[in-house]
Amino acid sequence: MTQQNIASRHTELARPKRLPRYTSYPTALEFGALDGQIYDKWLKSLPLCKPVSLYFHIPYCEKLCWFCGCFTTISNKYEPVRNFVDILKQEIISAAQKTGPLKVSHIHFGGGSPSILEAADFESLIETLREHFNIDDVDEFAIEIDPRTVDREKIFAYARAGVNRVSLGIQDFNLKTQQAVNRIQPVELIAQTMQHFKDAGINRINFDLIYGLPYQTLETIKSTIEQTLKFAPSRIALFGYAHVPHMKKHQKLVGDHLLPSQKERQAQFDLASKLLVTNDYRSIGLDHFALPEDHLFVSYDQRLLKRNFQGYTEDKADTLIGFGPSAISSMPDGYAQNIPVIRTYMDKISAGQSPVVRGLSVSKEDKMFRDVISTLMCYFEVDPIKIAAVHKINYDFAKELSMLNKLVAIGYMEKIQSLYRITDQGKLYLRAIATIFDQYFDQSSDIIDRCIHESEG
Incomplete structure (x- = not known):
């Protein structure tokens, strides 16, 4: 196509x-x-x-x-x-x-x-x-x-x-x-x-x-x-x-x-x-x-x-x-976001209180998947096994590689040893492909199936 x-x-x-x-x-x-x-x-x-x-x-x-x-x-x-x-x-x-x-x-x-x-x-x-x-x-x-x-x-x-x-x-x-x-x-x-x-x-x-x-x-x-x-x-x-x-x-x-x-x-x-x-x-x-x-x-x-x-x-x-209000901090241990309401933000600072109200701590696995997704978003390619080794995490990516291989089969990706690269045809779906590695996103399998359906249409 x-x-x-x-x-x-x-x-x-x-x-x-x-x-x-x-x-x-x-x-x-x-x-x-x-x-x-x-x-x-x-x-x-x-x-x-x-x-x-x-x-x-x-x-x-x-x-x-x-x-x-x-x-x-x-x-x-x-x-x-x-x-x-x-x-x-x-x-x-x-x-x-x-x-x-x-x-x-x-x-x-x-x-x-x-x-x-x-x-x-x-x-x-x-x-x-x-x-x-x-x-x-x-x-x-x-x-x-x-x-x-x-x-x-x-x-x-x-x-x-x-x-x-x-x-x-x-x-x-x-x-x-x-x-x-x-x-x-x-x-x-x-x-x-x-x-x-x-x-x-x-x-x-x-x-x-x-x-x-x-x-x-x-x-x-x-x-x-x-x-x-x-x-x-x-x-x-x-x-x-x-x-x-x-x-x-x-x-x-x-x-x-x-x-x-x-x-x-x-x-x-x-x-x-x-x-x-x-x-x-x-x-x-x-x-x-x-x-x-x-x-x-x-x-x-x-x-x-x-x-x-x-x-x-x-x-x-x-x-x-x-x-500032709504500003997000990215720390080695997690993310923290200031309250977005300007008046409340100013009152908290004036009172010597922290303006932070939202965020989360990140795990070792989160950091690994962050590097995988960031690499994919920057370069349209990723070697997840290699990144896992850098993080010293034993993770086989069985589910993720299964979906990537489906994309290889329809020409949206190509595989070179353990490296997966998005083809020109697949670049349109970069963010959809990135969801494969998002452990908090539960629709990636459906999205990839729809990619396959489109390629066959």
């Missing part, structure tokens, strides 16, 4: 909203109540000699984008944001009192819109961070940018603070699509913003693009990619819009009748991918593209690529400490 035929038969088993993205394992769906004292114990056990990563969630935006699936709130006044920054500083200090001055390798500001912070508040926040953590030799300091909320002053403040990578939320350059999702940002604004970054010496630039939005066609996708190529960002994330109005009520403002079909979505992704690859970008994993000199591709090429809550990353740290 050709790739085009597979795409035309693309059913809900491969739809993004149906399957985990595996930015963690076990996934956040498995989190339960977690005592903040357990997380505090994890923090205290971190060795000073090993670098960690830090994530900061800024849960505010000036305007609501109707496609948004992130945890955020709209603030028409800046005072709540300024008050939040003061609380965030307190959380930094509280964590550092437990960990000591840990060395930091990566910093990431997400949201929401981190660029909503005024320049002075951002610099003050980083100064607090610098006083309590060792951030002198950070490999990457990234911040997500809403181009509508930045100016030259902010951008130069980022540079002074040490930011060396920015991720611009572009989504699409088509005005009709921008109007349909309430995010209007003319190409002239992007050009001006890019020039400010260049002037400030920030050259590692990501573009976030979305397909599957209202009024997108192959022609508009082609135009957006061509405009993107003119700006030549070093890295591009090409995400499919997840329409979940039952979870995100504001997405009801995006009319169902305006959305492309599943077949059209796949055609949009295929076209965008082809245009990027033919213009020197390297395809990485599910949805990322990078120029050959970009650190993400270098890590991919050296088999050092990882997957975490920010997606694909070259970050080598085993620990990620999250700050």
